Each structure stands twice: as structure tokens, then as C-alpha cells.
Amino acid sequence: MTQKRPLGFGIIGTGAIAGMHAAAINACEDSQLLAVCSSSPERAKEAAEKFKVPADADWQAFLSREGLDVVCICTHSGNxxxxxxxxxRAGKHILLEKPIEVSLERADALIQACTDSGVKLGVIFQNRLKPGYLQLKEAVRSGKLGKLLMGTAAINWYRDPTYYSSSSWKGTKEGDGGAALINQGVHTIDLLLDIMGDAETVYGQVRTMVHAIEGEDTATAILNFKNGALGTITGGTSLYPGNPERLEIYGENGTIILEGGKIVVYAIKGQESVPVPQSEIGGSGASDPMAIDYKLHQGQVSDMVEAIRNDRSPLVSGEDARRSLALILGIYRSSQENKKVRLT
Structure with a gap:
């Protein structure tokens, strides 16, 4: 059998998260980092030295490189x-960082561009691959919890003021789309929707209470899901010292709670409570955005390769990623209008 060549990956955007993508790509047998693209010749030179691959400061030169199959987009959210x-349009498959974009109009245009060009679009939501979450999802899908009653997501994190002051885009509406929910909270909100299904209505309140930023650093919301269940979301980057994110799922037959991606409560009627094997994979960014490792990103890189080779949808498609964006934007709108809003 002829061995398939590794797929060629490139990265646009060479900030902190690009290092995670590079490590993930290099750790996979079926992928190879070929080149990176930065925003200026100076940054491109630095990136070439850091990642040990050719670097461009021009998209077209980068996209013309031979053997390039997949582009990881690690620019700021609004770009x-x-x-x-x-x-x-250059025929490259795309794997991009969360959130998919900062508005539904821009997200829809991105999804449509990939559809029109016949390329795969995957979005990084690596927490879907954490072992604890996979066990929770299996329990829900197999009916162990019975009818779902309530789902709550708490991303009560903290960021030092320098996290925002050292960046030209973090916490801005144009570059970040907002702040605590759309940047940090979006991961756990994605998991909440993956388990509970779409929300029908939301009432939200967001505030900027600590940081000198345009977006929110403290937020809360009440949800009504389409399946009849209720839900809540709390989030922030103002909540010192920053607690590991929690996902709590309640069904008529029991409860499963994740904290920092690990199961801390697994209680099902009629079943003895047994210790749940834990894993350190992934980490939590409760107080440090880089307190995570690349292994879950590696899982999504491997999944992207398989999706391309087997002509299937990636683990998290553009349409999947649009759901969490729509909910977060609904929370922002609800807060601005000070009323419950219906999500379409």
C-alpha cells in the first residue's frame, strides 16, 4: 500500500496561539508545517526564526506555496x-481559531466562501475532545440522564490588566467582538449547546466593571432551550483569582458536572457512584490564557486531515461554530435592549 503524503499546513497570524497550532501540526504524522504568514516583513522574519519554516508578509505569496493544503487562521477574531x-478561493481547506468571527454577517460570508470553493471549514473548539466531556456526552446521548432539565456554564475567570493593555485588539468590539464571553466563555458555551441543543430565548446582562476595555468583563444570562430545558451562563475576566470553568448538566435521572474539563460529579439514579478516571490533557485557562497544552489542538488537526481524506465534515464545522456566536451576540443584544430576545 502506498503511504499517503502528509498534508501541508500553513498558518496565517503568528501571535501566541499560532505556537499551539504549530506544535499540534508538527506532532501529527499526517501533517507538516510548510510556511507561516505574518502582518509585516519584520514579524515574518521573527516568525521564520521561531517556527523554522519560510514566512511571508503577503497572503498571495503564502497561498501560492507548493504543497499547501490547509490554512490555519490565527489572526484576531475580527480578522x-x-x-x-x-x-x-485559492482552494485551501481552512482550520480557524474560535470564535468563527465577530458578527453573523461575517461568519455567514466566511461559511459561504468555503462552500462556494468546495473546501472544508473546521473551527477550533478543542475542549470537545477532553476525555471528561466525551464521557458526559456519551452519557447524555445514551439516555443515562433521561430528559434534560437544565444546563449551566460558568466561566468565571480572571485576566490581569496587562492582558488587555498589551494588545491592540483584545477587549475591543471590532477586533474581539466583545470580551469575556466571545473570547474566553465561547469554549464552554459551545459545549453547553452541543449537549443541550439550541436556545430559543435568552435574557442577558453584561457589564464592564473592572478592566479599561470596550467589551464586557462580567456577564450573566438565563436561557430557554428549544427542548424545554432551562439554562444559565455566567462569565468574566474580572473575577479574581479565576476559577476553573464548570459545565453542569441536569437530567431527570441524574447530574454530571465538569470542572476544568474533569468530571467532579457523576450521579445517576440506580447506579453506584464510581471513581471517574481523570486526565490532565488540555488544562484550564482560568487565570492564564496559555495554561493549556497543544494536545487537544493536535486532535483537531488529525481530525481535519481525516475529514479531507474521507470527504466528511470536520469535528466542528462552520455551521456548528456559528451557534455559539449567535447565542453570545443574543446575550449582548439582550443586555443592550434590557429585554429577553428570541434567537433565530
Missing amino acids: HLEPAIAAA
Whole structure:
């Protein structure tokens, strides 16, 4: 049997998260980092030295490189659309960082560009691969919890003021889309929706109470899910010292609670409570955004390779990623209008 060549990956955007993507790509047998693209010749030179691959400061030169199959987009959240359209039109598959974009209009344009060009679009939500979450999802899908009654997500984190002051885009509406929910909270909100299904209505309140930023650093919301269940979300980057994120799922037959991606409560009627094997994979960014490792990103890189080779949807598609964005934007709108809003 002829061995398949590794797929060629490139990265647009060379900030902190790009290092996670590079490590994940290099750790996979079926992927190879070929090149990176940065925002200026100076940054490109630094990136070439850091990642030990050729670097460009121009999208078109980067996208013309031979053997490039997949582009990881690691630019700031409000700058995903333009490089994604360029990559899609060049026939490259796309794996981009969360959130998919900062508005539904830009997200829809990005999804449509990939559809029109016939390329795969995957979005990084690596916490879907944590062992504890996979066990929770299996319990729900197999009916062990019975009818779902309530789901809660708490991302009560902390960021030092320098996290925002050292960046030109973090916490801005144009670059970040907001702040605590759309940047930090979006991971756990994605998991909440993956388990509970879409929300029908939301009433939210967001505030900027500690940090000198445009977006929110403290937020809360009440949800009504389409399946009849209730839900809540709390989140922040103002909540010192920052607690590990929690996902609590309640059904008529029991409760499962994740904290920092690990199961801390697994209680099902009629079943003895047994110790749940834990894993350190992934980590939590409760007080440090880089307190995570690349292994879950590696899982999504491997999944992207398999999706391309087997012509299937990636683990998290553009449409999947749009759901968490729509809910978060609904929370922002609800807070601005001070009323419950219906989500479409």
C-alpha cells in the first residue's frame, strides 16, 4: 500500500496561539508545517526564526506555496473573514481559531466562501475532545440522564490588566467582538449547546466593571432551550483569582458536572457512584490564557486531515461554530435592549 503524503499546513497570524497550532501540526504524522504568514516583513522574519519554516508578509505569496493544503487562521477574531476568503478561493481547506468571527454577517460570508470553493471549514473548539466531556456526552446521548432539565456554564475567570493593555485588539468590539464571553466563555458555551441543543430565548446582562476595555468583563444570562430545558451562563475576566470553568448538566435521572474539563460529579439514579478516571490533557485557562497544552489542538488537526481524506465534515464545522456566536451576540443584544430576545 502506498503511504499517503502528509498534508501541508500553513498558518496565517503568528501571535501566541499560532505556537499551539504549530506544535499540534508538527506532532501529527499526517501533517507538516510548510510556511507561516505574518502582518509585516519584520514579524515574518521573527516568525521564520521561531517556527523554522519560510514566512511571508503577503497572503498571495503564502497561498501560492507548493504543497499547501490547509490554512490555519490565527489572526484576531475580527480578522478571520478576509484571509479565509483568500484561502478558500485559492482552494485551501481552512482550520480557524474560535470564535468563527465577530458578527453573523461575517461568519455567514466566511461559511459561504468555503462552500462556494468546495473546501472544508473546521473551527477550533478543542475542549470537545477532553476525555471528561466525551464521557458526559456519551452519557447524555445514551439516555443515562433521561430528559434534560437544565444546563449551566460558568466561566468565571480572571485576566490581569496587562492582558488587555498589551494588545491592540483584545477587549475591543471590532477586533474581539466583545470580551469575556466571545473570547474566553465561547469554549464552554459551545459545549453547553452541543449537549443541550439550541436556545430559543435568552435574557442577558453584561457589564464592564473592572478592566479599561470596550467589551464586557462580567456577564450573566438565563436561557430557554428549544427542548424545554432551562439554562444559565455566567462569565468574566474580572473575577479574581479565576476559577476553573464548570459545565453542569441536569437530567431527570441524574447530574454530571465538569470542572476544568474533569468530571467532579457523576450521579445517576440506580447506579453506584464510581471513581471517574481523570486526565490532565488540555488544562484550564482560568487565570492564564496559555495554561493549556497543544494536545487537544493536535486532535483537531488529525481530525481535519481525516475529514479531507474521507470527504466528511470536520469535528466542528462552520455551521456548528456559528451557534455559539449567535447565542453570545443574543446575550449582548439582550443586555443592550434590557429585554429577553428570541434567537433565530
